[in-house]
Amino acid sequence: MNGEGALAVFSRAKELEKQGRSIIHLELGEPDFHPASPVVDAVRSAVASGRDRYCATRGIPALREEITIYLKRTRRIDVRPEEVLVAPGCKMALSLAMMALIEPGDEVLYPDPGFPIYPSFTRSLGAKAVPFALSEKNKFQPDLGEIASKITPQTSVLIFNSPNNPTGTVFDEKALQGLADLAKKHDLWLLSDEIYARILFGGEYLSPWALPGMAERTIIIDGFSKSFAMTGWRLGYGVAPRRVIDAMDLLVLNTFTCAAEFTQVAAIEALRDSTDAVDAMTAEYRKRRDLFVAGLNKIPGFRCQSPDGAFYAWVNIEDTGSSAEEIQKILLEEAGVAAIAGAAFGSEGKNFLRFSLVSARNLLEEALERMNRISIKWRVAVVK
Ligand SMILES: Cc1ncc(COP(=O)(O)O)c(C=O)c1O
Known part of the structure; x- marks a missing residue:
């Protein structure tokens, strides 16, 4: 048997937080909502x-x-x-x-x-x-x-x-x-x-x-x-x-x-569902998807098709010239954005990263800004 990749990233992210670092958690598939x-x-x-x-x-x-x-x-x-x-x-x-x-x-x-x-x-x-x-x-x-x-x-x-x-x-x-x-x-x-x-x-x-x-x-x-x-x-x-x-x-x-x-x-x-909580939650995920996917596609080397359901963004990073594991590490250790390298989901995921849309829109915007700033790292690598 094997485990699930998200938990390893989550524990490292928690360690960094203990050291006082600010981390935006986009690694786990856990809604940030609570039951109605x-x-x-x-x-x-x-x-x-x-x-x-x-x-x-x-x-x-x-x-x-x-x-x-x-x-x-x-x-x-x-x-x-x-x-x-x-x-x-x-x-x-x-x-x-x-x-x-x-x-x-x-x-x-x-x-x-x-x-x-x-x-x-x-x-x-x-x-x-x-x-x-x-x-x-x-x-x-x-x-x-x-x-x-x-x-x-x-x-x-x-x-x-x-x-x-x-x-x-x-x-x-x-x-x-x-x-x-x-x-x-x-x-x-x-x-x-x-x-x-x-x-x-x-x-x-x-x-x-x-x-x-x-x-x-x-x-x-x-x-x-x-x-x-x-x-x-x-x-x-x-x-x-x-x-x-x-x-x-x-x-x-x-x-x-x-x-x-x-x-x-x-x-x-x-x-x-007497309070229509499911529709309200899905409408919010949709707004997050629109905002985050548009932003991801502006980050050099990233491309992402807009998902039709669930709450994940699946991003191809092969144009960065780095491996998904390297990008995962740079994002977590240097930008404070936790995401998972796609190989955790099978060999077809080798050049991908998964982000969960389980943080509020202002945090997703902050994550995009951080990733844009840090992308200079792989932009330099590509130019070299
Ligand atoms: C595709 C899929 N199936 C099943 C599960 C597990 O669901 P549960 O937490 O209800 O056991 C998950 C959780 O991430 C999932 O993504």
Whole structure:
């Protein structure tokens, strides 16, 4: 297994702060928002009223029911409560689904660049992780020809994440239809990580579950960490055909027993979103994206396509003449801007840096100024 690159940069940034340095944190994928106040009130009263016991392994029925209503409203898909399983975090829902579906010797396709846990956890199950590229020249959309050429009789699962971490790409309808056709032709499971589905800067979200014949071979992973700014609550869920949910449920029973009941009660309030907090938050991310991407493209040697969703800027730095690791170091140590070198997300990320748009606009402006000033370093190197 391997870890996640962001945490190493985060601990170095914290060290520098201890020495009195000013650091703008753009390395972690953690929203700088907090849950809406009705959600906080709901958790308080749930604890006060004794909702702090062991509860159903699949998640409390009221939350599973609410998730089906939410998915109908926001994704126009029909899901039954028995096709939903609640877990402590999307990562846990993801790993339960992977444990249920992947056998030793299987091959699993995953996006590069992408969330580093996909290949790591695949390998831990004794399976082979096979990357497919999301390349800049293809606007970070998947290349269906490349994917088709990598499918073998051992391929069992194709994992993807739209909007993608780290590129912010929303897979278009042609890509989704192409993936669905390949899944049907080769009898594959599609593991669709939809954790950023609500952080969308235009259009409607399309889940592969909605495509004809796909509800029986799609697993949706989603949760509360990003869309509802509830990272530390540890709450996510999986949506899958009943027999997959039953297998995941057995894994829950053998491991963590259940997600905390009071967080589940409050999550119902989050899904109802009575204060429209999700739209307000996404509108703010959109403003940050517009400001930051425009500024990044003015920094010598940087180029960045505007992401359609999630809250990351994925920046190609090859024209600086330096490696992403060198630029990461200069930015952190000399400019006080924390970002992550793209290799943390796969080999396709070699010439990229990821910035998270999780700081206020005035801090993003300050980060741009600092980077502009420090860019003299690599400008000199290029001229030499
Ligand atoms: C693509 C993706 N999936 C899953 C997760 C993990 O979500 P959670 O914190 O709910 O476990 C993240 C978090 O960064 C992510 O970026």
